[in-house]
Amino acid sequence: MRTRFFADLLTAARSDPNLVLITGDLGFGVVEPFVEACPAQFVNAGVAEQNMTGMAAGMAMAGAKVFTYSIANFPTMRCLEQIRNDVAYHGADVVIVGVGGGLAYGALGMSHHATEDIAVMRAIPGLAVVAPGDPEETGAVLMDLIERGGPAYLRLGKAGERSVHASRPDVARGQAVTLRNGTDVALVSTGAMLPVVVDAADDLDQLGISSTVVSSPWIAPFDESTVRRLASTHRLMVTVEEHSITGGLGGAAAEVLAESGSACPLMRIGVSHKFNSVVGDQGYLREVHGLTRQSISKRVVKRLEDI
Known part of the structure; x- marks a missing residue:
């Protein structure tokens, strides 16, 4: 990037x-x-x-x-x-x-x-x-x-993130981008977690769980209409961000769902709301905080079982 x-x-x-x-x-x-x-x-x-x-x-x-x-x-x-x-x-x-x-x-x-x-x-x-x-x-x-x-x-990001899009997408200010459509779980990502989320969606598909993948580059202004649409058409919405689960993408989605009265469960995946006392490279810290494809897919499976 x-x-x-x-x-x-x-x-x-x-x-x-x-x-x-x-x-x-x-x-x-x-x-x-x-x-x-x-x-x-x-x-x-x-x-x-x-x-x-x-x-x-x-x-x-x-x-x-x-x-x-x-x-x-x-x-x-x-x-x-x-x-x-x-x-x-x-x-x-x-x-x-x-x-x-x-x-x-x-x-x-x-x-x-x-x-x-x-x-x-x-x-x-x-x-x-x-x-x-x-x-x-x-x-x-x-x-x-x-x-x-x-x-x-x-x-x-600065880690030589791979391109997920084949070409430059049409990203209007305040709008999210849908990369694939599914029916069971909506995976909404922001920032450099997008390639990891795409990989997690591939893993879920192998397990028979149909995933929609949405990239939400714009956090302000925020694409509230897409969040409401996803909530109305999926069993579960999951936000994924390399950021605190408080106040970022997950917080923005929670605000929309709370005010819309949606019954769709929301799971926020990100960094715990506490200071990080662990050091290491980015890959290691993503493992610590559950921000890997394996951890994301495992948490999604478990949450769907509980719904």
């Missing part, structure tokens, strides 16, 4: 001199081509994310289209006040890009685990929140963010 983001951002920057990238003194392995091609459109703000965000808001209100970039927890948690007061309140054309959402920086410990960022960002009025599921969705949502502008938060 990260590679696709920078390739497409550079293409856009070459034709739009008002597009600016600001980084928090990291990511130079992927940032350097942008710097070399568009040096006047790049700023390294240093390890000063509050300043980076305030600078971005000021530049946007002067006519720039600004992207800020850092490891996911730093451009969100560290400068929440600036995002709320400077960017969102003023409707500034700023896209906050968080790379390595979830447990991608697992070995660096909980300070680098971005597991509450979606919940925090979706609580801010007027701030779009989007977490594409593969490189093709990344290109689609980035096109929207460039054309329609911010304020927005874009959450990216």
Whole structure:
């Protein structure tokens, strides 16, 4: 996802001199081509994310289209006040890009685990929140963010996620994407969990359980109509996210189902609502938190048996 983001951002920057990238003194392995091609459109703000965000808001209100970039927890948690007061309140054309959402920086410990960022960002009025599921969705949502502008938060994976879509899907802002249709369970994913969810659906199909797979890159605005439709046509809805089960995709789906009076059971699969004291690479931490294809399919089977 990260590679696709920078390739497409550079293409856009070459034709739009008002597009600016600001980084928090990291990511130079992927940032350097942008710097070399568009040096006047790049700023390294240093390890000063509050300043980076305030600078971005000021530049946007002067006519720039600004992207800020850092490891996911730093451009969100560290400068929440600036995002709320400077960017969102003023409707500034700023896209906050968080790379390595979830447990991608697992070995660096909980300070680098971005597991509450979606919940925090979706609580801010007027701030779009989007977490594409593969490189093709990344290109689609980035096109929207460039054309329609911010304020927005874009959450990216960084682990060389495989493409699930054969080509760039048509992803309108606020809409989910259905990858396959089934009748028993609706698997709704956001962010980099999409390939894992597709694999889990394959396993369930082998067990005779028919699965619908939906990618929900947009968390704000959220595709409430798709959630209601899935609830009315399936025995079980399951949300899967590399994020706390509190306040993210699962929370958004729960809000919709509660207010619609749906009788469809909802199972939220994600990171437990507690600080993570375990370290290790992303694959290991996904196993710890039950975010593997085997764990997801096993939990779905057990829940369907209990319904």
